[in-house]
Amino acid sequence: MxxxxxxxxxxxxxxxxxxxxxxxxxxxxxxxxxxxxxxxxxxxxxxxxxxxxxxxxxxxQPRFVVYIVCGCLAMMVVFWAGVAPDVYKWEGVNWKKEHVIQEPAGDSHSDLLGDPADRHDRPRT
Amino acid sequence: MRPIANTRSAAGIPTGRLAVWWVVGSEIVIFGGLLVAYIMYRLSHPEWAGHAANTNVVAGGLNTLILLSSSLSAVLAHQAAERGDGPRAARLLGLTILGALGFLTVKSIEWTMEIQHGFTITANSFWSFYYTAAGIHGLHVIAGAIIMAIVARDAREGRELHRVELIGIYWHFVDLVWIFLFPLLYIAK
Missing domain, CATH: 1.20.58 (Methane Monooxygenase Hydroxylase; Chain G, domain 1)
Known part of the structure; x- marks a missing residue:
């Protein structure tokens, strides 16, 4: 060309x-x-x-450059896989999110991860 | 004085380029972790759609266009450098720097308006993510522009032309990150 x-x-x-x-x-x-x-x-x-x-x-690029990039992407996936169960599993994996479990269904997500502006002050047991 | 090695015989790739790809790899983990965390929170928070509705799509779209265009000038600068045309490479890098300045200008105006409306980094988790992700990206834009200015200065005199490609790879990655930040922060409502 x-x-x-x-x-x-x-x-x-x-x-x-x-x-x-x-x-x-x-x-x-x-x-x-x-x-x-x-x-x-x-x-x-x-x-x-x-x-x-x-x-x-x-x-x-040489193939190993692609491996570097894909390896780092894979690391990201590993990080996500390690964290996601604790984020999404409200009853906890290695601990219990008791204050979340005690909240009415539908309100617990926003309390755990939600915005400070939206968060209610609730006693934690 | 021993010359600086610029080619790996085993890897068959210039050392500088290999280093930049490693930088890109580490940046993938940094930005990837941030974006994946954002996606996890976003899926857990339908109400974030309401917060995202307050972002300025026109500003985000304009900045995407600016970065895509600056990527074009960066790759054309690389092409000019490969031909040995240092002055043209320097001019095209100058255009890319202009793009970076344009991006930062739009971002500054956008942030000023948002902060004036009370959407600060402490307003809620969405805005915390928004300013953190866009802020870290903005720092990369600033760093890229400074490095490009240094590379362009040398390129104008026909020196260190191989660096034009290296800063280009970095700049395209900065563009690539924004390609994902734009729909996440501005479009998904």
Whole structure:
């Protein structure tokens, strides 16, 4: 490919990215959850792929560079997997969140993790 | 004086580039942990949708456009550096720095308006996440702009042109982080 051809291809990738940005803004305006998920987050993944592939040239790096990146992503997943059970399991895993368990159902989430502005002062047992 | 090694014979990749990829890897863990924590809290808090409705989508979208465009100028600067055209690489890096300044300007205006409306970092957990995530990202933008200015200064004189690619990889990663921050903080309502 000629040097100008490279310029053109980068500009084309940028134009696609801008198009996807517009989709990610317009899509959620329909206020349909599935459409929002696809247009906002699905499109974000596609945009990230395009940036990594064409701008960062990740796919032409030595394979171990890809392993470094994927390894760090895997570390993130491990962190999440280690923390998530304690976050989501309200009766606790390694401890009991007694003040949460005693709250009426539906109010406990916001009390444990919720906003200070929304939080009620409740005695903790 | 011994020259600084710039190529790993075993890895077959310049040392600087390898180092930048390690930096990117560590940043993935930093930002990834923050974003995953945000997602976990967000799923546990439907009321955060109401808080997110107060973010400025126009400002967030404009900043996304600015970062995407600055990524384009960064990759074109890399291309110019590969051709040995230092002055053009420096000019394109200058454009990228302008993008960084534009991003920070929009962010400053946006934050000023939000703080004036009472949406401060202590208002509630959503805004704590919002300012922490966007603030750490903003610090990376500032750091990138400073490093780019140094690289551009050398590139203008045709020196250390390989660094143009290195700062480009970092800058694209900063762009990439924002690509995920934008829907999480601005779109998901």
């Amino acid at each position: 000629s040097e100008d051809g490279h310029d053109t291809s980068y500009v084309k990738v940028w134009m696609v990215l801008v198009g996807l940005l517009i989709v990610s803004i317009v899509g959620p305006m329909f206020e349909i959850q599935a459409v929002t998920l696809v247009t906002a987050f699905g499109v974000a993944v596609v945009k990230a792929f395009l940036v990594a592939k064409y701008f960062m040239h990740l796919t032409v």
